[in-house]
Amino acid sequence: MIAEFSASSIAFWLLSAVSIGSAAVVVFTRDVMRLAISLGVFFLTVAGWYLYFTHAFLAVAQVFLYAGGVLVLVLFAIMFLRRSKAGEPILESRHSTDSVVIAVGLGFLVVMSLRDRVPIALPQQAFPTTTELADILLGPMLPHLAAVSLLLLVACVSVLVVFGGERE
Amino acid sequence: MNFVLVASILFGLGLYGVLSRRDVIAVLASVELMLGAATVMLVGLAGLPSLSSQGGADPGTIEATGLLLLVMAAAAAAVGLALLVAIARSTGRTRTDELTDVRDRP
Structure with missing residues (x-):
């Protein structure tokens, strides 16, 4: 075949x-x-x-x-x-059975919970245009966009505070 | 096999990295793996008609939601890396089992 x-x-x-x-x-x-x-x-x-x-x-x-x-x-x-020095292995791990069990178990739970509801072949979708995207972001999702913009501003200020806080 | 299995494997690998790594940079990289896997699964599942009574979400809405999620995750990564560099410069330590200042402080 x-x-x-x-x-x-x-x-x-x-x-x-x-x-x-x-x-x-x-x-x-x-x-x-x-x-x-x-x-x-x-x-x-x-x-x-x-x-x-x-x-x-x-x-x-x-x-x-x-x-x-x-x-x-x-x-x-x-x-x-x-x-x-270049090439020197420096990242260490503590491999344990507990970590394997937790990681595999959580992944297994996700797969088993969705296995019957997700088709192998995905439905074909049209590419959304940037105009549609802008209409959505500046229309029904404007509060979300404003909140994320505020979050980004707070993140920028936080980074500046963290780095600029040191005085010699 | 579909993308759910792949995203679950990626998420499990990231989770294992978070639990097993000792270096903070490697832990942050593993968190990025988990974020990427979760975003892939969200974008993939949102378009499926079988998971929604309305025949799947609008592609533009999925894209807008994913975009906002990307920005949030990038901001979180930037703050996390800034904190890591600041802590490492002040204490000289980057291993998770050595960063016990907060825990040991009365």
Whole structure:
């Protein structure tokens, strides 16, 4: 029997393999730069998942915010904090059975609770345009947008206070 | 196999990282894994007609909600990293089992 491969199924398997692989490297590696690079790959695969769900604007926002913003912050944090020799394994873990049981158990619960309600083939959706998105954000979701904008402002001020609070 | 299984695996990996890692940077990276998995599952599930009596959410609404969620998570990551750098610069420690100042303070 010859399996039928569509572009959608190839994209699904590719995204699954790369996202799980990069997440595993983030969790298990002992090299901090490998962690940062794998985290960047994971962020890009999340953007790929958004594209798979036909949300192109969300995918672009993910690349800008995470692969271009948060990852740079992580790299700056590593540069500020790390003073080790290149290649030296410095990240330590305490692998325990309890952690495995909790992580696997929670994932199993999520899968079992949704297994009968989620189809394998997703329904095709139209790409929403930026005009539609703006109408929604500035219409029914305006209070949410204002709240998130306020939260972002508070976060910016908090970061400035945390970094600017030190006096020599 | 569908995206729910993949997102659950990603979330489980992130949770295991949070529970098992000792370095704060690695813990924050694992939290980012969990956030990414949760957002992927939210965006994927929101468009399914089988989970809603109204035939799935509008794609524009899903995208707007996901966008707000991305901004919130990015703000949280920025504050978390700023706190991490500030604590590490003042105490010189980045391991979770060494950061016991708050716990030990009377």
